[in-house]
Amino acid sequence: MKYADIVHRCFRCGYCKFTGDYTDFNCPAYRKFRFETYSPGGRMWLIRAWLKDEIQNSDRFQEILFSCATCANCVEHCVFTFSEDLVNIFMAAREEMVNSGMIPPPVRDYLKNITVNGNPYKLPAAERGKWVEGLGLEPYRGQEYLFYVGCVGSYDERAQKMARSVAGLLTKAGVSMGILGEKEACDGNEVRALGEAGLFEYLARQNIDQFKALQVKKIITLDPHAFNAFKNDYPDFGADVEVYHYTQILAPLMASGPLSLKSCEQKVTFHDPCYLGRHNKEYDAPRTILKAVPGLELVEMERYGENAFCCGGGGGNFFTDILGGGEDSPARLRVREALDTGAETLAVACPQCAKMLEDAVKSEELEERLRVRDISEIITACMA
Amino acid sequence: MTDIAQALARIVGDAYVSNRPEEAYFYARDPGLMPSHPPDYVVVPKSVEEIQDIVRLAHQEKIPIVPMGAGLALTGLVIPLKGGIVMDMKRMNRILEVNEKGRYAVVEGGTSQGLLRSHLEKHFPRLRHSIPDSPATATIAANVMIHGQGRLTQQYGFNSDMICGLEVVLASGEVCRIGSPALSSDWFSKGAPMPDLSGLFLGWFGATGIITKIGVKLYPRKKMRDVEIFITDRQDLVPDMVYELTHTEMVEDINVFAQPKPMIFKDNHHITLFFTGDTEEELEFKRKMIWHSLDRFIKAKDGGFMGVPPVMKPTLLDMPQRSVSRFADVKKGGGFEYSGPIIMVDKYPDCAQKILELAEKYDLGYSGMARIIGRSHAMMYGFAFTFNRADEEMMERTRKALHEVSEFALETGGVFWKATVDEQKMAMDKMDPTTLGLMKMIKANMDPRGIMNPGNWEVDE
Numbered sequence: 001m002k003y004a005d006i007v008h009r010c011f012r013c014g015y016c017k018f019t020g021d022y023t024d025f026n027c028p029a030y031r032k033f034r035f036e037t038y039s040p041g042g043r044m045w046l047i048r049a050w051l052k053d054e055i056q057n058s059d060r061f062q063e064i065l066f067s068c069a070t071c072a073n074c075v076e077h078c079v080f081t082f083s084e085d086l087v088n089i090f091m092a093a094r095e096e097m098v099n100s101g102m103i104p105p106p107v108r109d110y111l112k113n114i115t116v117n118g119n120p121y122k123l124p125a126a127e128r129g130k131w132v133e134g135l136g137l138e139p140y141r142g143q144e145y146l147f148y149v150g151c152v153g154s155y156d157e158r159a160q161k162m163a164r165s166v167a168g169l170l171t172k173a174g175v176s177m178g179i180l181g182e183k184e185a186c187d188g189n190e191v192r193a194l195g196e197a198g199l200f201e202y203l204a205r206q207n208i209d210q211f212k213a214l215q216v217k218k219i220i221t222l223d224p225h226a227f228n229a230f231k232n233d234y235p236d237f238g239a240d241v242e243v244y245h246y247t248q249i250l251a252p253l254m255a256s257g258p259l260s261l262k263s264c265e266q267k268v269t270f271h272d273p274c275y276l277g278r279h280n281k282e283y284d285a286p287r288t289i290l291k292a293v294p295g296l297e298l299v300e301m302e303r304y305g306e307n308a309f310c311c312g313g314g315g316g317n318f319f320t321d322i323l324g325g326g327e328d329s330p331a332r333l334r335v336r337e338a339l340d341t342g343a344e345t346l347a348v349a350c351p352q353c354a355k356m357l358e359d360a361v362k363s364e365e366l367e368e369r370l371r372v373r374d375i376s377e378i379i380t381a382c383m384a
Numbered sequence: 385m386t387d388i389a390q391a392l393a394r395i396v397g398d399a400y401v402s403n404r405p406e407e408a409y410f411y412a413r414d415p416g417l418m419p420s421h422p423p424d425y426v427v428v429p430k431s432v433e434e435i436q437d438i439v440r441l442a443h444q445e446k447i448p449i450v451p452m453g454a455g456l457a458l459t460g461l462v463i464p465l466k467g468g469i470v471m472d473m474k475r476m477n478r479i480l481e482v483n484e485k486g487r488y489a490v491v492e493g494g495t496s497q498g499l500l501r502s503h504l505e506k507h508f509p510r511l512r513h514s515i516p517d518s519p520a521t522a523t524i525a526a527n528v529m530i531h532g533q534g535r536l537t538q539q540y541g542f543n544s545d546m547i548c549g550l551e552v553v554l555a556s557g558e559v560c561r562i563g564s565p566a567l568s569s570d571w572f573s574k575g576a577p578m579p580d581l582s583g584l585f586l587g588w589f590g591a592t593g594i595i596t597k598i599g600v601k602l603y604p605r606k607k608m609r610d611v612e613i614f615i616t617d618r619q620d621l622v623p624d625m626v627y628e629l630t631h632t633e634m635v636e637d638i639n640v641f642a643q644p645k646p647m648i649f650k651d652n653h654h655i656t657l658f659f660t661g662d663t664e665e666e667l668e669f670k671r672k673m674i675w676h677s678l679d680r681f682i683k684a685k686d687g688g689f690m691g692v693p694p695v696m697k698p699t700l701l702d703m704p705q706r707s708v709s710r711f712a713d714v715k716k717g718g719g720f721e722y723s724g725p726i727i728m729v730d731k732y733p734d735c736a737q738k739i740l741e742l743a744e745k746y747d748l749g750y751s752g753m754a755r756i757i758g759r760s761h762a763m764m765y766g767f768a769f770t771f772n773r774a775d776e777e778m779m780e781r782t783r784k785a786l787h788e789v790s791e792f793a794l795e796t797g798g799v800f801w802k803a804t805v806d807e808q809k810m811a812m813d814k815m816d817p818t819t820l821g822l823m824k825m826i827k828a829n830m831d832p833r834g835i836m837n838p839g840n841w842e843v844d845e
């Protein structure tokens with residue numbers, strides 16, 4: 001296994017499962033399951049035991065490894081020099097398990113659906129562009145940007161609304177962009193996170209070939225997960241594109257004026273997506289956008305920025321639901337935390353977070369008190 | 385699931401009990417060097433009532449029960465030596481009360497040091513507690529249970545001296561309050577002016593009861609903190625230096641460290657002095673008092689204050705000091721363990737000499753660190769060795785070195801701190817037999833079925 005020479009170096013001190021200021025345990029899987037085995041240190045020790053044949057691959061071991069949300073809280077807070085590799089180590093172990101064929105059924109189904117259908121929803125590629133109907137967005141043919149939506153934004157009902165809102169807003173702001181529609185392919189970020197490195201490489205090369213054929217130079221992504229794959233992993237396969245998350249395009253436009261906003265009094269708290277925040281260190285752009293709205297009061301949750309608590313959807317859990325369910329599911333804990341701020345709106349910037357947190361608001365029966373809105377939806381509602 | 389697992393699941397819920405190999409593997413060991421032994425079950429309770437029910441079940445079925453905080457004592461105290469149930473306490477981590485004017489907090493038995501620190505910082509910025517340098521996940525109750533030491537130990541003694549009441553589940557499953565909370569709603573004393581029953585639990589490593597709530601004394605938190613380091617190559621003079629420093633009553637905490645790396649540290653002893661103030665004036669006054677207290681050593685050229693570089697200050701002022709944990713990986717091996725006898729400060733030169741000898745003899749990376757307890761009343765001298773977890777032979781050498789430390793500590797008049805089972809035996813062998821008899825009587829009465837962290841503090845016939 002890759003990184004096999006590192007796993008013994010974990011001291012299991014536990015800094016990895018905390019926030020930097022020790023406000024609370026911040027590893028979503030540990031927070032839910034509460035056995036040390038589900039914490040990053042627990043995983044390190046168990047991976048080592050597994051490599052040494054002291055424990056076997058079992059349904060429990062699979063749950064332990066695949067419930068990791070790859071949120072990178074451990075990477076942020078581990079005190080050792082190998083901290084950068086923690087999530088990579090967990091993904092490498094998953095890769096071994098995928099290669100051995102012993103993986104949780106929902107993971108197997110997810111990977112199969114991507115292989116067979118090109119998306120996790122088992123829907124035809126022809127429906128990929130459906131979200132855009134009526135928006136008048138052009139196919140990509142040399143506009144300044146390619147707007148990449150991703151599987152969730154293309155097929156999930158909640159996320160489609162977000163995709164339409166973001167695309168509409170960018171268009172109003174005068175951003176020149178086109179889409180791939182039914183030619184768009186899965187970005188593979190979750191495929192990689194779930195340990196199917198071969199399939200990820202295939203998807204990456206396929207996408208890169210398409211970007212090259214269409215001479216795409218700049219990409220705006222809806223989803224921070226795609227943003228992460230394009231920005232950090234695709235260059236290994238020869239990608240040469242500038243990649244932006246949509247908030248990074250919108251933020252500078254707030255000051256320069258194409259979008260005129262009315263006063264919009266409301267209290268908003270923002271949930272940092274892990275793949276925008278901790279993985280890519282972009283904490284400011286979403287906040288700059290929100291702060292530009294007259295009358296909007298931005299309040300922070302106890303855990304924000306590098307200490308933000310993951311919604312539990314990362315690392316493929318959005319699709320496999322290994323980490324979901326129950327009162328202590330990360331998404332439900334997170335909406336309770338949002339409620340504590342007194343905000344009536346929980347702002348998000350990721351289609352996966354939007355869905356996870358909106359469902360959690362329903363489970364907590366908080367619909368009357370807290371609404372989940374993508375940043376673009378908030379801005380659109382505040383346009384003069 | 386076995387019957388016992390099912391019974392446990394009825395108490396804590398299916399999700400919070402395990403008899404799976406994964407938990408058995410992990411909870412069979414701690415990060416230190418003691419041999420592993422698997423538990424039969426691991427439970428993660430949420431309430432006092434659940435703990436009571438678990439203990440009643442264990443009592444009835446005669447199953448060992450081992451409370452565990454973060455498992456960071458390193459000396460095998462949470463390894464279930466006789467199997468049974470490991471009870472991971474960390475789901476019970478609420479801060480139940482902070483009495484600002486009475487300067488105390490009441491926390492649940494699995495609350496971490498980090499959580500209380502963070503809570504006070506946010507909500508009671510003028511209050512603090514005595515934070516040890518163990519990782520922030522380490523629990524307050526366990527640290528008190530093993531008589532730990534923290535940032536305020538030079539001023540107020542062991543962390544267990546800084547508590548003001550306990551709630552404990554006894555081996556029978558009954559709940560019992562110790563100190564003022566036994567008869568009052570206020571938590572201000574662990575014993576006085578009544579008979580102090582806290583000694584029936586503290587230092588027993590969970591072998592007489594499980595702490596479910598603990599009153600922690602809080603102290604003024606000044607607005608500013610700073611640190612100075614006095615360096616000397618005269619280990620024989622360290623006790624005198626510490627004596628002068630403690631006389632000032634100006635210092636928050638005194639640590640003395642000596643280690644071979646980085647090179648600038650080699651052959652020197654670093655007396656690290658933390659001090660606090662609400663104003664620049666107060667801070668500067670204390671700094672001057674501290675400086676002047678060591679004038680005679682400076683004049684004699686036996687040492688001097690090093691200008692602590694600003695980049696080094698955040699590392700030193702960090703609470704807990706994360707850098708201490710990093711010692712585990714200096715050999716890229718993820719392991720360290722220390723034996724930390726409590727011993728008189730005048731034994732500092734002997735300890736410093738001993739650690740050098742052992743490091744050389746066993747070819748080990750080391751760090752010697754003393755924390756002064758009270759006004760030079762004693763110190764914890766940490767003989768810390770780092771090892772590579774992937775190198776069995778090096779681990780064995782480390783074990784041997786630590787064993788020699790134990791023998792040395794006892795010969796030098798020290799008392800083991802967070803004693804391993806082997807050290808417990810050594811201590812009991814050397815102990816005044818009447819005292820030992822008293823311990824035996826206490827244990828036999830408090831845990832007649834021998835279910836509470838068995839193997840620890842077991843007095844042989």
Ligand SMILES: Cc1cc2nc3c(=O)[nH]c(=O)nc-3n(C[C@H](O)[C@H](O)[C@H](O)COP(=O)(O)OP(=O)(O)OC[C@H]3O[C@@H](n4cnc5c(N)ncnc54)[C@H](O)[C@@H]3O)c2cc1C
Nearest residue numbers: 453454455456457516517518523526527532533589590595
């Ligand atoms: C890097 C490092 C630095 C350290 N620095 C310090 C330091 O500065 N000062 C210091 O004092 N220590 C220090 N330690 C030692 C140790 O980590 C701490 O004392 C720590 O507080 C132990 O807490 P824990 O929760 O990990 O205890 P554990 O190891 O989980 O438990 C210790 C003992 O308490 C018992 N126990 C646990 N919870 C309960 C309960 N609720 N009721 C009854 N019994 C219970 C256990 O059975 C065990 O016998 C350090 C350790 C490390 C690794």
